[in-house]
Amino acid sequence: MPYIDVRDVCVRHGKNETLRQAGFDAERGEIVSFIGPSGSGKTTFLRTLIGLQPVWRGQMGVDGRIVDMAAPASARILREQAAIVFQQYGLFGHMSVLRNLTLAPTVVAKRSRRDAEHEARALLERLGLANKADVLPADLSGGQKQRVAIARALMLRPTLLLLDEPTSALDPHKVRDVGVLLRDLAQDGMTIVQVSHAMNVVSSLSDRIVLLEDGQVRAVGKGRGCAAQLPDIAAFMNTHGGDAAADPAGLRPDPDH
Numbered sequence: 509m510p511y512i513d514v515r516d517v518c519v520r521h522g523k524n525e526t527l528r529q530a531g532f533d534a535e536r537g538e539i540v541s542f543i544g545p546s547g548s549g550k551t552t553f554l555r556t557l558i559g560l561q562p563v564w565r566g567q568m569g570v571d572g573r574i575v576d577m578a579a580p581a582s583a584r585i586l587r588e589q590a591a592i593v594f595q596q597y598g599l600f601g602h603m604s605v606l607r608n609l610t611l612a613p614t615v616v617a618k619r620s621r622r623d624a625e626h627e628a629r630a631l632l633e634r635l636g637l638a639n640k641a642d643v644l645p646a647d648l649s650g651g652q653k654q655r656v657a658i659a660r661a662l663m664l665r666p667t668l669l670l671l672d673e674p675t676s677a678l679d680p681h682k683v684r685d686v687g688v689l690l691r692d693l694a695q696d697g698m699t700i701v702q703v704s705h706a707m708n709v710v711s712s713l714s715d716r717i718v719l720l721e722d723g724q725v726r727a728v729g730k731g732r733g734c735a736a737q738l739p740d741i742a743a744f745m746n747t748h749g750g751d752a753a754a755d756p757a758g759l760r761p762d763p764d765h
């Protein structure tokens with residue numbers, strides 16, 4: 509049984525059907541990338557996985573537990589497992605980086621501030637931000653904000669990490685760093701779903717690729733080299749700045765993964 513099994517998700521905005529019977533599945537520790545044209549429903553689909561987007565119909569299996577995504581209680585259940593990193597980071601501007609990381613664990617999860625700060629400092633160290641704990645988000649570069657946002661999500665200890673364009677603000681060197689981090693997290697068992705326009709990152713990093721078109725899942729590629737596997741996916745990637753057969757960021761999982 510897959511760790512995540514999402515089926516038949518329908519989202520409506522007014523009379524428009526933004527998602528139409530969309531679904532995919534993923535094993536624990538896989539990195540899934542949603543790709544597709546602008547407006548195809550990628551971000552909307554991502555948001556449904558954590559209950560931020562009301563759905564008209566849909567079902568999500570998480571670790572064998574079936575959640576009716578249209579039920580009012582579904583958001584609470586989904587948030588027990590998942591954390592999301594928004595494209596615009598969503599950091600609290602008046603709080604230090606450290607407090608951004610410890611706020612939810614201490615206030616919502618009721619963890620002790622000392623423990624949360626200890627964990628937050630270790631995460632900042634891992635992300636190369638050890639010297640930024642006491643600064644405000646405004647004093648960070650875009651790439652640093654991105655990594656703080658990822659660190660903040662990790663503080664919630666999610667088993668499912670959702671990322672909207674995780675590398676969009678990063679220079680190539682940092683793209684690779686974030687890619688290595690995501691690969692490490694996946695190897696530790698975290699399932700990761702990202703929306704990305706960065707085709708080189710998608711082809712290097714993905715264990716599965718879900719191609720969305722007009723609110724529907726057009727194709728799903730699975731396994732090593734999945735970018736090049738299916739003509740629809742390869743064609744989309746090759747016409748959107750990537751090379752489906754390449755591993756330009758040097759991040760592709762090893763064959764035993």
Ligand SMILES: Nc1ncnc2c1ncn2[C@@H]1O[C@H](COP(=O)(O)OP(=O)(O)OP(=O)(O)O)[C@@H](O)[C@H]1O
Binds near residue numbers: 526544547551553
């Ligand atoms: N709150 C909303 N109200 C009305 N329409 C919406 C709303 N949110 C999204 N949509 C519509 O749903 C469709 C899918 O949007 P979504 O942001 O999910 O696409 P996307 O594939 O992530 O696009 P992009 O690659 O440009 O970020 C678009 O046509 C968008 O206009």
